Amino acid sequence: MGRLVPAVTRAFDILELFLEGEGKLSAPDVIRRLGLPRTTVHELLTTLAARSYLEAIPEQPGRYRLGVRAYQLGSRYAEQLDLAAEGRLIARDIAETCDETVHVAILEDLDVIYIAKVDSTHTVRMVSAAGRRLPAHCTSVGKMLLASLPEPELDARLTGAELTAMTANSITDPAVLRTALATIRRRGIAVEHRESNADVSCVAAPVRDRRGQVVAALSVSVPMIRWTESREDELAELAAKGARDLSARLGHRSAT
Structure with a gap:
């Protein structure tokens, strides 16, 4: 410290x-x-x-x-509270559509913090909670948020960092992580196969604010017993839709 x-x-x-x-x-x-x-x-x-x-x-x-700067900081904090509230609304809609667990998370240093979560109704589902913190490089939301950072900022965060493993599939090599992040930037979707939980895979998409900045990510998490390649494509589209809907509620106007 x-x-x-x-x-x-x-x-x-x-x-x-x-x-x-x-x-x-x-x-x-x-x-x-x-x-x-x-x-x-x-x-x-x-x-x-x-x-x-x-x-x-x-x-x-x-x-x-x-002074006004103190007000601006307070307003920024209030915006984060709004993000959590709006995130819960959209997460509920997406969870009702696919009946899988949906998270909204933000990035803090090299960790993600889940600020909203709606559970699947299935007996077998991902166990997690709003407020939980996990290493960003082990999660789909975290990789999505890391991929959205400007390159100099990403370099600063990764320099000297130890990428610890949560499962046998976790990425622990910075070079491998950078390659994965480059793919995520091109695709606009992040996928995690059993990297934070050996029994779960996830897909995530970026959430943008009114300025177009990525401020969060929305993910859909699925136990491996219900995961297939076709299901991945379906959930990727659904996560992207949820992220767009949440972005719109935050004031983001899509270019398309």
Whole structure:
């Protein structure tokens, strides 16, 4: 685990003070509450204001309130909450169509986090839960999201990373993973054959926001007892449809 940076920690300590009371503070208020040196507080307040995380209150000289950048970050978080809610709606529609387990997941570093899940009604089905975290390289949603990263960002994430195996079929060689990701980019669909669960295969498609950025992936997971090549093609089309529908609900306008 990396070392915490003191200056960054102090900056966040200052920002979090604005969550209390009326949300308006002066430098002396911050100094008194946090016990920080006067010079340090003034430098941090000046920096935060310059980056629009704080703004000076014109009618109250020397006092600050949260700025527009803090609002933008909060709005971004709210969008993620909307993504989970909208994801559940679309996942339910897809699950009702194919009667298989449907997930929506986002990428965090080299892991995926499942933010929505709707189960199959079959007795034999994939066992998982919303909130679960798995290595991205072992899942169809994760490979879809990794394939959607700009090349420099993908390089930065993979450099020095250890690709651990979840099953005998998991990809553990970075070169093999890069080849697989290139294929996914061309096809627009990611497939996982028993790489995270020895009894399950999955297909996934990318979910885009209103700017066209890939923000999530939607997958359909099927136990191997119900998996065939023709079923893979059918579910790939269904996953792509679900991803398009979810993208549309997030404001994405397809070029076609």
